[in-house]
Amino acid sequence: MRVVLAAAESLEPRDGDFAFATPGELLGLPTFVCSTREKRATCGCGRAFAGLSSGKGTTFGVVAELDEAAVKAELAESASGAFWPAHGAAHALFWKDLLAMADAVADDMLGTEIRVAVENGTFTILRPGGGPTTTGARPDALNAFLRAALAAEASSDSEDRNLRG
Ligand SMILES: [Zn+2]
Numbered sequence: 001m002r003v004v005l006a007a008a009e010s011l012e013p014r015d016g017d018f019a020f021a022t023p024g025e026l027l028g029l030p031t032f033v034c035s036t037r038e039k040r041a042t043c044g045c046g047r048a049f050a051g052l053s054s055g056k057g058t059t060f061g062v063v064a065e066l067d068e069a070a071v072k073a074e075l076a077e078s079a080s081g082a083f084w085p086a087h088g089a090a091h092a093l094f095w096k097d098l099l100a101m102a103d104a105v106a107d108d109m110l111g112t113e114i115r116v117a118v119e120n121g122t123f124t125i126l127r128p129g130g131g132p133t134t135t136g137a138r139p140d141a142l143n144a145f146l147r148a149a150l151a152a153e154a155s156s157d158s159e160d161r162n163l164r165g
Contacts, residue, residue, distance in 0.1 A: 001068045002102040003027075004061040004114065006051055011113050012128055014059070018044060021051030021058040026066075026074050028052050028097055029138065033118050046118050052078045052094075060115050063108040071098065096139040101125075104136040 006021035021027060027049035033040055040046025048057035052074060075094060104125045105114065115126040120143065124135045 001066060001071060001099075002105050002108075003064050003066045003071060003098070004049060004101060004105060005064045006049070006058050007060060007062045007113070010060045016044075016047075017059045018048070019058045019060070020054070020056035021049065022054045022056075025054060026052040026071065026098075027058065027061045028094060029101065029116070029118055029123055030057065032143070033120060035120070037119075040118070047116065048118070049116055060113055063105045063110055063112045063114060065110055090145065093139050093142045093145055097142065100136040100138060104134045 004027040006019070006023050006025050006027055008019065008023040010017055010019070028051075030045045030048055030050045033045040034043050037046065044057060044059070047059055049059075049061050050057055055078075072095070075091065075098065101123075104123070105112075108114065108127070113128055117124040117126060121140075122135055122137055124133050126133055
């Protein structure tokens, strides 16, 4: 399946680039992005991919082809290190997010460097030299689910922990 991998350096560096993800790791999209375009620009979340394993952001990635089983294994590995209480559901949503990205880069040549613009609920793949863009939708349930997971995690630190057995 089509994937986007982190690269050490950009072929077309831009001011404001950052590359904190581990080169070669699978890239997804940031779990949360800031609420307004201005905040997203300042923060960087609106123009970043997120490393699936490192959880770190990077502003460019490279289109590649990976065996679906390998992608699922890397996703499972990253999810098992996370704290989402309802593990399976989070996993399924992240998988949907990756499939949406795979669709968005389905026609790109392997090795193409791409960038991304992330909004709440959608993302747009930006291509080199001002080439055509492709917009995709993120899973509807992702935002609400992750907020609920974070709230549950916060409350598990409080005294009701013993109610969970
Ligand atoms: Zn942000």
